[in-house]
Amino acid sequence: MEILLPFLTGILFSVSMYFIIHRHLFKLILGLILFGLATNLFLFVVGGMKRGGIAIISQGNDVPVEPYADPVPQALLLTAIVIGFGIQAFSIVLIKRVYQAFKSNNMDKLNNNEKI
Amino acid sequence: MPANLLLIAPLLLHLVGAIACVFLWRFVRLQTVVVAIVQITFVGISSLMLQQVLTQGIQVTQIGNWHAPFGITLVADIIAALLLLTTSIAGLAVFMFAHVALDITRKRFGYFPLFLLLQMGVSGVCLTGDIFNLYVWFEVLLICCFALIALGTRKTQMEGALKYVTINFIASGLLLTGIGVMYALYGALNLARIAEIVRDTHENAHLLVLPGIFFLIGFGIKSAIFPLFFWLPASYHTPPIGISAFIAGVISKIGVYTLLRLYTLIFSAEIGFAQPLLLVLAGLTMAVGVIGAAAQVDFRKILSFHIISQIGYMLMGLAIYTPLAVAGSIFFVIHNMLVKTNLFLVSGVVAHRHHSFSLSRLGGAYLRHPFLSIMFLLSALSLAGLPPLSGFWGKLMLAKGGLEAGNYILVGTSLGVSLVTLLSMTKIWNEVFWKPRSTRLKMALKETTSTYASYFPVVFLLVFILALGFYAEPVIKLSLQSSEQLMHSENYIDAVLKSNTIPVEPPSSP
Numbered sequence: 149m150e151i152l153l154p155f156l157t158g159i160l161f162s163v164s165m166y167f168i169i170h171r172h173l174f175k176l177i178l179g180l181i182l183f184g185l186a187t188n189l190f191l192f193v194v195g196g197m198k199r200g201g202i203a204i205i206s207q208g209n210d211v212p213v214e215p216y217a218d219p220v221p222q223a224l225l226l227t228a229i230v231i232g233f234g235i236q237a238f239s240i241v242l243i244k245r246v247y248q249a250f251k252s253n254n255m256d257k258l259n260n261n262e263k264i
Numbered sequence: 265m266p267a268n269l270l271l272i273a274p275l276l277l278h279l280v281g282a283i284a285c286v287f288l289w290r291f292v293r294l295q296t297v298v299v300a301i302v303q304i305t306f307v308g309i310s311s312l313m314l315q316q317v318l319t320q321g322i323q324v325t326q327i328g329n330w331h332a333p334f335g336i337t338l339v340a341d342i343i344a345a346l347l348l349l350t351t352s353i354a355g356l357a358v359f360m361f362a363h364v365a366l367d368i369t370r371k372r373f374g375y376f377p378l379f380l381l382l383q384m385g386v387s388g389v390c391l392t393g394d395i396f397n398l399y400v401w402f403e404v405l406l407i408c409c410f411a412l413i414a415l416g417t418r419k420t421q422m423e424g425a426l427k428y429v430t431i432n433f434i435a436s437g438l439l440l441t442g443i444g445v446m447y448a449l450y451g452a453l454n455l456a457r458i459a460e461i462v463r464d465t466h467e468n469a470h471l472l473v474l475p476g477i478f479f480l481i482g483f484g485i486k487s488a489i490f491p492l493f494f495w496l497p498a499s500y501h502t503p504p505i506g507i508s509a510f511i512a513g514v515i516s517k518i519g520v521y522t523l524l525r526l527y528t529l530i531f532s533a534e535i536g537f538a539q540p541l542l543l544v545l546a547g548l549t550m551a552v553g554v555i556g557a558a559a560q561v562d563f564r565k566i567l568s569f570h571i572i573s574q575i576g577y578m579l580m581g582l583a584i585y586t587p588l589a590v591a592g593s594i595f596f597v598i599h600n601m602l603v604k605t606n607l608f609l610v611s612g613v614v615a616h617r618h619h620s621f622s623l624s625r626l627g628g629a630y631l632r633h634p635f636l637s638i639m640f641l642l643s644a645l646s647l648a649g650l651p652p653l654s655g656f657w658g659k660l661m662l663a664k665g666g667l668e669a670g671n672y673i674l675v676g677t678s679l680g681v682s683l684v685t686l687l688s689m690t691k692i693w694n695e696v697f698w699k700p701r702s703t704r705l706k707m708a709l710k711e712t713t714s715t716y717a718s719y720f721p722v723v724f725l726l727v728f729i730l731a732l733g734f735y736a737e738p739v740i741k742l743s744l745q746s747s748e749q750l751m752h753s754e755n756y757i758d759a760v761l762k763s764n765t766i767p768v769e770p771p772s773s774p
Contacts, residue, residue, distance in 0.1 A: 168430065168434070176430065180430070180433055183433065183434065183437050184433075184437065186437070187437040187438075187440045187441055187444075190441050190444055191440060191441070191443075191444040194444040194445060194447075194448040195444065195447065195448060196448070220447065220453070221444070221447060224396055224443070224444075224447070227396070227400065228440055231400065231403045234407065235403070235406075235407060235410075235429075235433060235436075238407065238410055238411070238429070239410075239429050239430075239433065242410075242414055242422065242425060242426060242429060243426065245414075245417055245422055246422045246423070246426055249417070249419055249422055250419070255426075258423045258426070
């Protein structure tokens with residue numbers, strides 16, 4: 149199972165990049181969400197996965213019982229998920245406003261709107 | 265002031281100010297008063313911080329008294345304090361300009377709280393000593409930038425904001441990935457601790473290049489270095505000047521600051537890999553930025569492209585990596601923050617009067633506003649680096665450092681680019697200020713005869729720019745001191761990791 153996760157991360161990264169460069173507003177939303185997921189999954193996988201106990205130190209001990217997973221990447225992950233969620237929410241609203249203003253899904257039509 | 269209070273003050277100040285502004289949502293006048301108080305206090309606190317760092321050395325505090333490699337550390341050394349001081353001065357000027365020139369609708373919909381939170385993000389990035397915390401502060405800063413660029417939702421603004429959001433989201437993702445790699449390799453997040461580990465013979469020490477590339481790309485996108493800069497001229501000119509002056513003047517240099525910090529503190533152990541790459545990137549960034557500017561016909565777009573070329577100069581000092589060159593970079597960052605903000609403000613004043621940023625629609629400003637024209641000329645010549653104005657000293661230090669290190673091609677490029685910068689500034693001067701205004705346009709656009717209040721921030725910044733030029737020695741000395749501090753990172757490491765000597769009371773056993 150663990151061997152699949154790096155491949156999954158790679159696939160998520162490539163799919164998200166494909167969506168982002170596709171110049172379509174809805175695919176941009178999908179791309180951004182998948183990119184956020186890919187980075188989060190990467191952070192989780194690279195932090196090392198272990199089956200077994202949790203890193204809570206039981207009373208009377210100085211260290212938790214081996215084997216336990218490193219809690220730091222998980223803490224980072226939680227923070228990153230929250231931040232990513234906020235930014236994704238903002239970008240979805242922004243993209244919706246862009247769609248309403250330009251009446252188009254095609255990002256090529258967004259260019260050269262400036263009157264000089 | 266004790267270090268723990270001093271370091272937390274810039275963050276708390278802006279946070280409290282922003283919260284107060286949110287509570288005063290309907291009362292724009294009261295919000296203005298709050299922001300004015302916060303800005304002036306910020307200038308005071310950051311000068312106090314600089315003074316204290318100079319007299320007492322690096323200031324460190326551990327948040328929540330969690331000791332150094334485990335908790336979050338706030339650190340102020342000379343470069344951080346200098347940057348904060350410059351930010352606070354530029355912020356004060358932009359605030360004064362926005363107070364006069366920004367439309368009331370944007371003020372009503374949260375301009376002031378966003379502006380304060382943005383500065384909180386900048387302070388956090390400058391002060392933090394923890395790599396994940398750095399990422400978090402960057403996100404704070406970016407989300408405010410996103411909101412500010414989109415504020416008002418004009419069509420062009422949304423187009424710019426979409427590009428800005430997408431590319432910066434990807435950059436943040438890459439940074440986070442780099443942090444993951446860093447933690448997986450070294451098991452630490454504290455900058456000082458990582459620096460200590462990579463200097464030891466750690467089993468993964470030779471893999472330092474891997475996170476280095478992630479950080480170079482991530483911060484490279486955020487600071488718009490050569491192949492990654494396309495989003496900057498597409499988005500920085502879209503919001504009104506009260507917003508874009510601060511973003512263009514200050515935020516783009518924060519990426520360079522983090523590169524300076526990380527590449528001197530952590531990746532200096534592997535500088536042999538990064539240096540040739542940085543040398544090439546610096547040269548190309550300068551050249552491409554200035555060539556891009558030559559093709560533009562919009563006041564703000566020309567200035568935006570010049571940001572890119574000046575990022576090249578800041579990178580140049582880091583790439584040469586001698587104390588003098590790094591000092592040149594630091595001086596250049598400070599000079600550029602002030603000058604670029606001021607040039608954007610001048611373009612704002614001109615547009616405020618003539619309702620256009622387009623070079624072909626403007627003209628004859630010298631005849632109407634000779635004082636404003638002189639102020640533009642001084643800032644523009646300072647940007648181009650004519651002696652004795654401030655840009656000259658930065659470029660002199662960089663060129664001298666480069667020649668001493670034997671990087672003749674890069675120094676040659678930088679001098680050539682300065683010349684083209686001068687050409688570009690002359691173009692703005694000719695088109696906006698010097699050429700007569702066509703009569704057809706004179707009839708079509710009626711000129712706003714507003715007060716001279718919008719001149720005040722420009723004059724305010726110009727005082728600092730001129731002081732930086734004519735009385736450069738103290739700042740040059742500070743930059744040299746600061747680069748010494750950056751190059752000898754063991755001081756930083758010691759200050760952070762040895763500051764655990766605060767006596768922790770043992771739990772009193774009954």
